[in-house]
Amino acid sequence: MCPLLKVIKAEAANFRTTSIRAGHARAGEATRSCGRSPNAWRVGEGGVNACSKTAAKTELRARARELRGEGKTYDEIVEALGVSRSSVSLWVRDLAPPARPRRKPDWGPYRERTRLAREEAKAAARAEVGCLTDRELFIAGVALYWAEGSKSKPYRIDESVIFVNSDPDVIEVYLAWLQLLGVDPGRLRFRLMIHESADVAAAERYWAELVGDGSAAFGKTTLKRHNPATVRKSVGEGYRGCLAVKVLNGADLYRRIEGWWCGIVGVGKRRQRESPA
Structure with a gap:
């Protein structure tokens, strides 16, 4: 080999060795300064x-x-x-x-719109009813009694005509129906059933004024014992208990009511069978 070429190769090998040693030295310094291992040391571009x-x-x-x-x-x-x-x-x-505070939704506008829509629907439905004929009131009264009145059972024959409800509007419709049937007001007896924790005297006055009869037609009020463990919703000034309305000597009337209801049921079933599928 040419002597000059040997000298060049030797110088190149020496340069590479010097460069590698210098790089290792710099890596050691970096390791000491930042606490990383030598293998983690790299020099970016x-x-x-x-x-x-x-x-x-x-x-x-x-x-x-x-x-x-x-x-x-x-x-x-x-x-x-x-x-x-x-x-x-x-x-x-x-x-x-x-922790983020929750914003309480404002239901006011929605509730107001719902209230107005409810009142509008009720007013429209009320207008649809208009005036009731005697026959329409008769049919409505039969259905009302059969839903809310006392009924005889096969295991307990009792043909009493007793109607109990807490809604004063329902009571007034029922009394109008009895009047339509020609029931003598003197045959009616009333009895209040109410929780003992309520204002009993005020409730008695309220129902007496509603039915428009003297206190002689009212029997002794039945007081329901208060149970503190029961959470009742019917409380406050609007709670007036339930009014029971009994028709004296009502066995014959009860049999007619049951027959009227059977007639209504028969018509309903027949219409159901005849209606197209």
Whole structure:
């Protein structure tokens, strides 16, 4: 080999060895300064070393946890720091979610619209009824009694005509029906049933004024014993108990009522069978 070529190869090998040793020396210095292993040391193209990157990431993590403590969401932290959502989740997932006060919804406008719609529907339906003929009131009264009145059972024959309800409007319709049937008002007896914790005297006055009869037609009020463990909704000034209306010597009337109801049921069944499928 040419002596000159040997000299060039020797110089090149020496240069490579010197460069490698210098790189190892710099890696050792970086390891001592930032606490990382020599294998983790790398020199980037822009001159930014791993130690600087670690310091920046540590600062971002601390800032992310600080923002989370202030009640920021993941998206707000991502936007503020310019990092990925996965990094934010890794940094702050051990922190409790921020407590956010719930805004109480304003139901006022919705309830007002619902109230107006309800009143409009009721007014329209009331207009559809118009005036009732005697036959229409008769049919309505039969159905009303069979729904709310006392009924004889196969195992307990009782042909009494007793109607009980707490709704004063229902009571007035029932009394109008009895009047239509020609029942003498002198045959009617009334009895109040009410909880003992209510204003009994006020309730007695209310029902007496409603039926328009003297106190002689009213029997002794039945008081229901108050049970503190029971949560009752029917309380307050609007609670007046239930009024029982009995027709004396009503066996014959009861048999007619039962027959009328059977007639209504028969017509209903026949219409059901004849209606197209």
